Amino acid sequence: MKSTELGVLRKSEVYFSSPSQTAKKLYYYPVSAGHFFCVKGYHLIRNNYNSLLITHIIDGTFTFVKDGKHTTARAGDTVILDCYKPHEYYTNDSFESIWIHISGANSFDLFQEIEKNEGNLVKCRDINHVKKLLFRIYEGISGDNPPTELNMSLDIYKLFAELLNPQSIKCKGESNYEDNIQEIKSYISENLNESITVQKLADKAHMSTSHFSRVFKQQTGFSPYDYVLITRLNKAKYFLQKTEMTVAAIAYETGFNSESNFICFFTENEGISPGKFRNLKF
Incomplete structure (x- = not known):
């Protein structure tokens, strides 16, 4: 037409x-x-x-x-x-x-x-x-x-x-970003029970916080802060389903400040409490 x-x-x-x-x-x-x-x-x-x-x-x-x-x-x-x-x-x-x-x-x-x-x-x-x-x-x-x-x-x-996720073509000097971010993701997974700040992650990646945050989101789809929370949540789900650890122990092991904070965050994101999630059959 x-x-x-x-x-x-x-x-x-x-x-x-x-x-x-x-x-x-x-x-x-x-x-x-x-x-x-x-x-x-x-x-x-x-x-x-x-x-x-x-x-x-x-x-x-x-x-x-x-x-x-x-x-x-x-x-x-x-x-x-x-x-x-x-x-x-x-x-x-x-x-x-x-x-x-x-x-x-x-x-x-x-x-x-x-x-x-x-x-x-x-x-x-x-x-x-x-x-x-x-x-x-x-x-x-x-x-x-x-x-x-x-x-x-x-x-x-x-x-x-x-x-x-347009992921602009990498410029000269950016070829190691993918490896850097993979190393940061591994660090997060291995240190969930520690305090993990964006500044600490940026320092480990040898970038400024703003540049690191942009590159991290480009590579993963998540902001560094959100990625840490999601990784903690997924690890907590694993512990609830596969171990007999107490909820308090899981809260500590996954880096939440307290059992109450963990229960509140888990329930808000999953729609059920950690205890009810533990009883689900998959």
Whole structure:
């Protein structure tokens, strides 16, 4: 379907999709998708479109406005925007892009996590994979033999995964990060009953705390603080199921300050007390 918007060249295409009730309830789903070739004069200002926009810039420049700030994406960049509220984007030059508007499931929660960690402009490591996913979704909408809604949902989730963990290509001097972080993870596992601070871990990795925290999350998906807590929790589960250690002893062995703190944290995260968890059969 040809687009008739100002500044959009005639060779551009746009297609629309209507999800089933099942997809609305359970899946991620596309609302529309397009392959656009735009020139100066293209300028979209819209109050809402009840979806999220993911657009990958293949060539040229694409500028979006967020909180009054104009940010320009270039070839290879991917932009994700909240189109549930007023939004604006344009080009002062020209651009080619492949884009989709999506909704469903917990898509907005994923968007907020991406925006918090990466912002609205994301530089993905595997650009070709991002393009492949976007074109596959676009072709699924535009073709006569569309994929199942479940398969479409899986592709959208893979796209979210690329944006959630872009893992920029390592620069010279960063080649040992993976080994460093693995050593830190081993240290955490072997010293759970000690006081483990982010500063101590950063010192062991020979990095500043801010740089270490960024690299650690890039490598593991967790902040150092959250990773320590999750590791303590998982070790406590093992002790509860596989040993006869008292709850107090487990609290000490896994690094919680007291039995009461351990019980409170465990119950809040698992929804049941350590004692009830111990009695579960797996």
